[in-house]
Amino acid sequence: MNRVSTAYCQARVVHSAVELGLFPFLTGRSATAAEIVEGLGLHPRLTGDFLDSLVGLGFLERDDDAGGGYSNSAGAEEFLVPGSPLHLGGSMYSHATIHYHVWGKLTEALRDGHAKSGVIADASFQRSYKDPDHLRQFMDHMDGYTSFVGHELVNCVDWTSYESFVDFGGARGNIAMRLVKAHPHLRGGVFDLPEIKPLFDEHMEKHGTADRITFHEGDFFESPLPATDVAVIGHVLHDWPPSARARLIGRLGEAVRPGGMLVIYDAMIDDARRDPESLLQSLRCRMMREGGSEYTAAECGAWVEAAGFEVRRLLPVDTLTDDRILTAVKVAT
Incomplete structure (x- = not known):
């Protein structure tokens, strides 16, 4: 039951990665957390947990034997890098920037029907x-x-x-x-x-x-x-x-x-x-x-x-x- 209640956390992590352009940034390469912070203009306070959450969810891979570099998983390369035949990044971007916020008004919609x-x-x-x-x-x-x-x-x-x-x-x-x-x-x-x-x-x-x-x-x-x-x-x-x-x-x-x-x-x-x-x-x-x-x-x-x-x-x-x-x-x- 709690997994359903907090499923929005997983969605939001992936949505933010798409909005930030993380997956095209990492395509064909590995980068440390510090390099990602600099390359995408992020603040380091949240970035470590953010990146490791994406590792746990299967969107990124982390090489602990090579300085902790991050790279895209095979699935992220196939579905979340622009130009791939089965690119889903555009769909995720719409969910991140439009649908996610609309769903936040579900209780209101249930009351007024609109x-x-x-x-x-x-x-x-x-x-x-x-x-x-x-x-x-x-x-x-x-x-x-x-x-x-x-x-x-x-x-x-x-x-x-x-x-x-x-x-x-x-x-x-x-x-x-x-x-x-x-x-x-x-x-x-x-x-x-x-x-x-x-x-x-x-x-x-x-x-x-x-x-x-x-x-x-x-x-x-x-x-x-x-x-x-x-x-x-x-x-x-x-x-x-x-x-x-x-x-x-x-x-x-x-x-x-x-x-x-x-x-x-x-x-x-x-x-x-x-x-x-x-x-x-x-x-x-x-x-x-x-x-x-x-x-x-x-x-x-x-x-x-x-x-x-x-x-x-x-x-x-x-x-x-x-x-x-x-x-x-x-x-x-």
Whole structure:
């Protein structure tokens, strides 16, 4: 019980390490506590316990035979150094600077019922996307999650019968890039707000996929949607109230060609409402955005069927948020 009560201490230590840039500072090298203090502008009073806590948690290694030098663990090198394929630093930075403080207002939220991020869903994206630095950081945050989801979508969905897909709300195209690399016959698209286009172009150029993925700009509630064989949408529906989710899936039903497929991934709540991970994820959505929450697979299935699809598969997958992937086929009329 006490470990749950004090779990925030572990999270805060790692968050501060990410905010300070400790892991990129140590990449490929070892440094003493004194060198870290000087290099990162820290005060020595707390630094020893801070660094050794990270050793105990498995994020750093300490060489006691070589002057007590600190270096990144293999996991920190793989996940917390910018530029690594599975970089989670952007996601941790968002949790450190935004989510952590929002969660501190949970008691207040339980009393008044309101989100505590200070944003409203239908305006927050357009407003926050005007800030280039914030937008780039948010894309790093999203990529941390979609790198794992992309791996599952590549391997768990049968793409052989389809030639095209569009990832709606697909950010700078991290999932789309992984799909076309793994399945050379596919041609992809990403639909998102116009402010993301420069970061999309940069990401496609970096991965050599610019000639196989097209960016479609617009608002997926108001703008015309591109026709496609497969519509992909994930970590999007939970930002909106149920009526908006049903409306959006209905619009995707119009965009998908007859016989095409709809793929939805999210941390769907188990029907018995006993899985703490999905329930905590749902609570986080409610804390971040008015109207936001996770939803059950049964609720999702009802929206999908109302839009003219038949649910074919629901698959739990190994991602950061223990997502489920729902696939459905559009009924020919």
